[in-house]
Amino acid sequence: MDGFGESIRKILLAGIGAVAVTGEKSKEVLDDLVKKGELTVEQGKVLNEELKHTIKKKMKENVNVSVKTSTPEELDELLEKMTPQQMAQLKERIAVMEEKQEEKEEQENQPEEE
Numbered sequence: 001m002d003g004f005g006e007s008i009r010k011i012l013l014a015g016i017g018a019v020a021v022t023g024e025k026s027k028e029v030l031d032d033l034v035k036k037g038e039l040t041v042e043q044g045k046v047l048n049e050e051l052k053h054t055i056k057k058k059m060k061e062n063v064n065v066s067v068k069t070s071t072p073e074e075l076d077e078l079l080e081k082m083t084p085q086q087m088a089q090l091k092e093r094i095a096v097m098e099e100k101q102e103e104k105e106e107q108e109n110q111p112e113e114e
Helices: 002-036 041-062 072-081 084-109
Strands: none
């Protein structure tokens, strides 16, 4: 099972790398066009920003990684591999989720007003 998770991680990183390279290459092409006078500097900046926005949008739409652990042992394995920074981020996320859950429970427990 660990090999499967590692494979997904590698695929995700490859996709992110491909997007980064595409963004860099598009900037180079735009810079070349500006140098040749085919685009003004301002037009190049606008096109580059549009490309960045489009790439980010496509990444959000198309990259969805979901890792579901089926046993406590697998979860323990993942936690052991986390860096202190990742652990802190996880704790923050858990705190936010607990707060949302508490708010939801409070709303459900309040008597309905007529």
